Amino acid sequence: MTEQIASGLVDYLTRHYAAIKSRLGRIVGSPDLASDALQDTWLRLQARDEPGGIQNPGSYILRIGVNIAIDMRRRQSRAVSLDEVNAAMELVDPAPGTEHVAQVRSDVQEVLRHIEELPKRQRSVIVMVHFDGLAQKEVAEMLGISLRTVESDLKKAHDYLIACREPDG
Secondary structure (H helix, E strand, O other): OOHHHHHHHHHHHHHOHHHHHHHHHHHHOOHHHHHHHHHHHHHHHHHOOOOOOOOOHHHHHHHHHHHHHHHHHHHHHHOOOHHHHHHHHOOOOOOOOHHHHHHHHHHHHHHHHHHHHOOHHHHHHHHHHHHOOOOHHHHHHHHOOOHHHHHHHHHHHHHHHHHHHOOOO
């Protein structure tokens, strides 16, 4: 666009700004978006250097404004709103924190130490039931003892471990 044509389009936009803004606002559905798009249109017209005449400057300027408004809407639709950012900041991480993990590990080590203190048969029974996942009847058969003895050893082991967890135990 020659300098004279670009200047003519800028002059046209300046003289008919209110009417073009009103029309563009109806097309894009937002007067604010229309205003922003026309500001960018004015900047583009200043930078244009294309040869050739423009038959209908109003339609030409309006088309540029519509295209700019569409581009702006696309950019806005990809942007995250402040409310969305604030909501994301309030999300709680479901993973346990390092302090919690360290405490659980310490607790497990303490329980394992107390299990080691149990008499051999009680230790075998509690390990086979709780760690190996065997049924009490299977444990009785494997150890060659009665089901009642397995139940008794399991209860004694549980009672001991519970007593160890109590503050004065």
